[in-house]
Amino acid sequence: MKTLIAINGSPRRKGNTATLLEHAMQGAQSAGASNEMIHLYALNFKGCTSCFACKLKSRPHGSCAMKDELSPVLEKIKAADAVVFGTPIYFMNISAGMIACLERLLFANYIYSNEIPTVFGKKLPSAFVYTMNMTDKHFVQFNMTERLGVTEMFAGRILGVEPKILRAFNTVQFKDYSRYESSIFDPDDKFAYREKQFPVDCKAAFDIGRALVEQ
Template sequence: MKKIIAINGSSRRNGNTAKMLKAALAGAEAYGAEGEFIQLYSLFYKGCASCFYCKQKKKIHGNICATKDDLTPVLEKIKEADALILGTPIYFMNYSSSMVAFLERFLFSNYLYRFPDSSIFPKKLPSALFYTMNATEEQADLFHLPDRTKAYEEFLGNILGVPPKVLSAYNTLQFRDYSRYEASIFSEEDKKAYEKEHFQDTLDQARFIGIKLIGG
């Protein structure tokens, strides 16, 4: 049975990012895969300590991060997976801090300063990146979000040997009741109308990506 892992870089266990990840898992599971959902904000870990343990010549074939914390078993599980999906909200046109710290640990421990075979990840692993954001697509382009995410996307593809599939959800709802918060620059009516028109389609696309990642 194929194993697909979805990693949520949002603090919200059932928010927009989680819904996209779970839709992808549901798609993969419908085709017989085993899915696992990992909530990063439930784990205690930190980013790369730049100790270079993973770069020592006598250690490099183990692609092991020397830091031991709640992220350690997650890094090991990924080596055994058949597909990987990472989901993150976009904060100030960047990944969430939990996702950045995860990627520091994961990517750097599988990367060597050599050319052309810089990746020591043990196999090719299909992957996807899901983004959710309050910004519209036009605002994301205005603030150069595609340029900011491109490096992560390329590094992930280089390490895993396969370019990741990318799916973005724009103009998402942050609150169900906007009257409770100071958010006067937004129209609750317009935001909810946009979600009604677009978000289900995004979930359908996420489900399809889950199916494709496990070869369905």
């Protein structure tokens, strides 16, 4: 049986990102795969500390020497048949938790060699699922394809397969916007957009989960 690992890079366990990841997992399940969701913000871990143990000639390559609560997650990703990295956009980037996770996963499987671009050892189908306040127009205006593309490029090179991408725009952040300083948003527009578009995004996440384990 194939396994899909969904990595939730949002601190919210029932937020937009986690909801899309749930749908990706359902898609994988519909193709007969088993699933696991990892909530990064429930774990005590750090990003890469630049120890370079993964670059030593005397040590086997492809694993991070740091030992903390992310270590078993990195092992699970390596053993999986597919992985989905879900993250909210924070200050025009992926979340700090997701950056830290990817540093550990990707740097440990990359050595400074022109001949060997990756020591990951297999091809792992992956996807990036992004959720964000901004609209598709803002996404273009702020060159987000290029900004996020750098991480996607490293993931593709190191995991051996170009990642699939899903972008959910104009997400709802608060149940009740009137309780928060949020005058830049029109809550009616937000909720109307969500009602129309979020089911479409969920369906796209389902299809990605299914496609990844069928890949």
